[in-house]
Amino acid sequence: MELFSEENILLITFVAGFAIIAIAANQIASFFKRLKLPIITGLLVIGIIAGPFVLKLIPEGAGVKLNFINELALAFIAFAAGAELYLRELRSRINSIKWITIAQLVVTVLLTTLCMFWVQDYIPFMRDLNFESKLSISLLIGAIFVARSPASAIAIINELRAKGPFTQTVIGVTILIDFVVIILFTICFSISKTLINGENFDVISILLIFIGLGVGAGIGLLLGRLLKLILQLRIQQNAKTVLIILLGYSIYVLSHQIEHLTAHNWGYKLALEPLLICIIGSFYVTNYTQYRPEFQKILTETGTYVFVAFFTLTGASLSVDILFQILPIAALLFFVRLISIVIGAYSGGILAKDPMSFNHVGWMPYVTQAGVALGLSTLVANEFPAWGNEFATLIVAVIVINQFVGPPLFKWAINKVGENHDKGTFEFDGIRDAIIFGFESQSVALARQLLSKDWEVKLATLLKKGEFEEPEDIEIRYIEKLDYETLIGLEADKTEAMVSLLSGKESYQLCETAYHHFGTPDLIVRLNDRYYYDRFLKLDVIIVDPSMAIVNLLDHFVRSPQATSLLLGMEIGQDTRDLEVMDSNLHGITLRNLHLPSDVIILSIKRGGQAIISHGYTRLRIGDLVTLVGSNKSLDALTLRFGK
Secondary structure, eight states: OTOOHHHHHHHHHHHHOOOOOOOHHHHHHHHHTTTTTHHHHHHHHHHHHSSSSTTOOOOHHHHHHHHHHHHHHHHHHHHHHHTOOOOOHHHHHHHHHHHHHHHHHHHHHHOOOOOHTTTTSSGGGGTSSOOOHHHHHHHHHHHHHHHOOOHHHHHHHHHHHHOOOOHHHHHHHHHHHHHHHHHHHHHHHHHHHHHHHHOOHHHHHHHHHHHHHHHHHHHHHHHHHHHHHHSOSOOOOHHHHHHHHHHHHHHHHHHHHHHHHHHHHSOOOOOOOOOHHHHHHHHHHHHSSSSSHHHHHHHHHHHHHHHHHHHHHHHHOOOOOHHHHHHHHHHHHHHHHHHHHHHHHHHHHHHOOOOHHHHHTGGGGGGOOOOOHHHHHHHHHHTTTHHHHHHHHHHHHHHHHHHHHHHHHHHHHHHHTTOOOOOOOOOOOOOEEEEEESSHHHHHHHHHHHTTHHHHHHEESSOOTTTSSTTTTTTEEOOSSHHHHHHTTTTTTOOEEEOOOHHHHHHHHHHHHIIIIIISSSEEOOSSSSGGGHHHHHTTEEEHHHHHHHHHHHHHHHHHHHHHHHHHSSSSTEEEEEOOOOOOGGOOBBGGSSOOOEEEEEEEEEEEEEEEEOOOOOOHHHHHHHEEEEHHHHHHHHHHHOOO
């Protein structure tokens, strides 16, 4: 095949155009976050708008050409799902995962199958079919409606940085159900072919299901070994990321080849499920190798880009015209499935003796459907051409509704059970300011020291006016609560740093609100109660432990007195300072070409919340936070240079 054939040029055009749309979608989707909606909902909406039914930026048929992007993304998402199955953490939730999976499976299959058979006369393409066909369609829909969406679940969990028993149960149930639904569907599919076509019951087809699962498990373990080898390589993390993504995609290529070869040579198709293979490979790395931390870091840092591509393309591929044509029937089936999920989740949660606070919202994470359900509906359409297309159309319409309703419900449930660790968005306004909570001698001394460094400082207290003598040089703000409205009144949403000298409970309430709503860059707490230590760590709080502070300070003075004196601002005429790169003229310039004053050096660079290892060829970017040390005069000059 020629490299620059018409087909290849068309593919390159589609890929380039989609890349531009995906980059734009990533920026625009952040608006949905402000509306308290998941980012994936925004990506789906933008995908639909850019797709063939609205703006036609992604033309009809492009989805088929770009299917390899879906497979690349699905493999990566399966890796992320497998990495969540860490046995040491899931062991305490095994009972809940088991009972909720069983209850969801039984209730969804029975209720949706019976309801589908009951409303058959209201569905146009089923009215004139015989009893066997109606029963088969009901069974197939019952099986497909069991399917969940690991991709959507992982996307929401990553977006919210969710962690806890509820989240662990959700991911365990979601992955286990998708494993079971493939077996269940294949059995229902074989029964349907027997009923409709009058064929003998095909035992070989059932046997091939279990052979395929066994072969897939073996390939999954081999994949885990290959992932381990990649992680062992002494190469840059970006190179490892590329190799991991390509290895995941190769599983899809391999499964397609095996299906084709077995169907051609044996007359029977040996179907392997790439998602399950990738989950097993990731599960092996996570639980049986020492590379779990590095593997999870790669998945976390790359996940955003993968989810943007996957959900934008999913939105562009949804048949919106179909949804409007059969919306009443699709809405009916959506509510039937929703009721079955609610009953199943409640039943499973009660059998597992989960807290009722979990059970009340335990059904919300399981509404979303995506890839597996779409794939299974396509198999039905190909096998039964007489009514298969109408069947697939109905399933697609229900999936579209599930994709829009499901993610916001899941996000709400995570917030409700308190396992949301998502950080708000902070926009620096160019003013160095801080709020200190708690009035005492230390807070007054800190306020005065910051004021001497040209910071704007407020000191907020829960004490009543008149209970202490107000210092004239410090702005005192009297507050009654530490809730969101009070913090807004203090302009905490624009404040760069907050320091709390309050009790552990009060400090945690303050930091949690600031973290989730404002994304405050620097939250500093004097630790009064070690019960809150781990909770503060999850909110990226800087913890000052009075019981260890003096010991650590003395240790640093012993080992490096000059550096410690410098960093503490004890050297006359010298200081450290954090400067944000805001001047567009500095964007892209290397550190070696920055021409700093001779008495200034760069200590560190923070980008996107992560410290990066800097060297002479490191290029600055807008928004970088650069920590410098040097004379006050030179630092003042650089403050002007780094600003707008």
